[in-house]
Amino acid sequence: MGRADFRNPVSESRRAKWITIFVAGVFLALVLFIPLVAVFVEAFRLGWGAVLAAITQPDALAAIRLTLLVAAISVPLNMVFGVAAAWAIAKYEFKGKAFLTTLIDLPFSVSPVIAGLVYVLLFGTGSFLGPIFNSAGMQILFAVPGVVLATMFVTFPFVARELIPLMEDQGTGDEEAAISLGASGWQTFWRVTLPNIKWGLLYGVLLSNARAMGEFGAVSVVSGRLRGETVTMPLHIEILYNEYNFAAAFAVAALLALLALVTLVLKALLERVYGRDHAGAVRH
């Protein structure tokens, strides 16, 4: 018997192992790693100065400001919703719970373009609501409120999705103990529930924020692309790219890619403190 045949019967041969790793590596390199590297290489092709100039140009600054504003509004609102929904779903037994959970997941199953489309149909010409808001002097579509609404739609399930399984696993024992010891509902939430779910909450907020800042399809439909007013960073990249200003497009793209990398690092750290078991929700 040759040495090569002499191996653990529940593992593969060394050769098979390294071939498999090589295949996985080539695949990941082609669709994941090389594209990521390409963003930074293309951005820095003309040097640091060009990158800084592209990022500090007035339209780019306006896009960065709008992106931050949109995330600052949509993420906290969805966070409050996520906590409320998870509380209702995880702490009580009631009929229709599974159906409600499916409805909360709905935005993940819907094309981002449809997320934009629904608000165009709701507030655009020929709609019922558009004229009402217009006569009140409020522009929703092709204005900042529309961009915020579309972003809220696509990031809607993140926090709830993260918290529902976590809070279901934790059960109701802690809260029941707190209530029976005389704590009020709010005291129970702030002092018992919130410390229990803080890492999961942070995880959901992190993913929600990454999506909110990077959303393209939904926002592009409702934005109207008014430069300096309704153009977010991803839309600014598209505008620059379509003007063949590739260096500037990749410079702004590099900034967003950096955000994605920071998100991944924080995500990996959170998974370490909070456990992969819970941080495994696959549907983002």
Place this chain on the structure above:
Amino acid sequence: MSVVTSSKARWRWKQPSVIPGFGLTLGFAIAYLSLIVLIPLAGVAWRSAALGWDEFFRIATDARVVAALRTSFWTAGLAAVINAVFGVIVAWVLVRYEFPGRRLVDAAVDLPFALPTAVAGIALTALYASTGWIGQYFVDWGIRIAYTPTGIVIALIFIGLPFVVRTVQPVLEDFDSEVEEAAATLGASRTQTIFSIILPALFPAILTGFALAFGRAVGEYGSVIFIAGNIPYVSEIAPLLIVMRLEEFNYPAAAAIGAIMLIFAFIILFAINLIQAWSRRRYGHG
């Protein structure tokens, strides 16, 4: 005693609980869900219904709409199949093997969730264009990737990559090694064990990952429009057609195409729920 019996006999939709806040949290959640998601979505159904059946049918069977839907579905399907195959390989490597950089690769698998689609779109286009780092090698063989349906498939592979890996990975981690040992003891070769014991057990997870990747890819817009070239009847995807109809202010047509895509999205969602229910019954995990 009679009070207890009567309350037991009564049908109740909620079990009693000492924890306060049910009305507040459920009420807020349902109100917010309705305002942001349900009512706007109902608008699509309402606007397409307002078209009438004949008009809806005319838009749905328009040659360009049919071509765009066909392109969206076959590219999404092919990308999901490729992701199912390579996703299992990547999950296998991450769970079963130790090698330098494993944790880094594991974290990087989620990149498509974190990287904005527009960034992915322009990066992939730059790489797979006929002058790009990767595209230039294929041009020599007469294969163009960017600005063809092949480019769409590449973008959709990127977008769907994490789904299969992340659904298969936990199942593989929990896989009972005793089963493999039993197979080996009974004389199965390693290849037999992998293909007749392990892969069948992973099948529900692979199917779920496939369906999630497929569902996401059918609706994907941001990364595709840069690399697709968007040639009508060839590399034009259905979401782009919705955007074009909206830009022409042809809202009824946009709503009709949107409604068709929504119906498919619901079918996929339903299929995923079925797979998971079946898998829980059959294998004890979702």
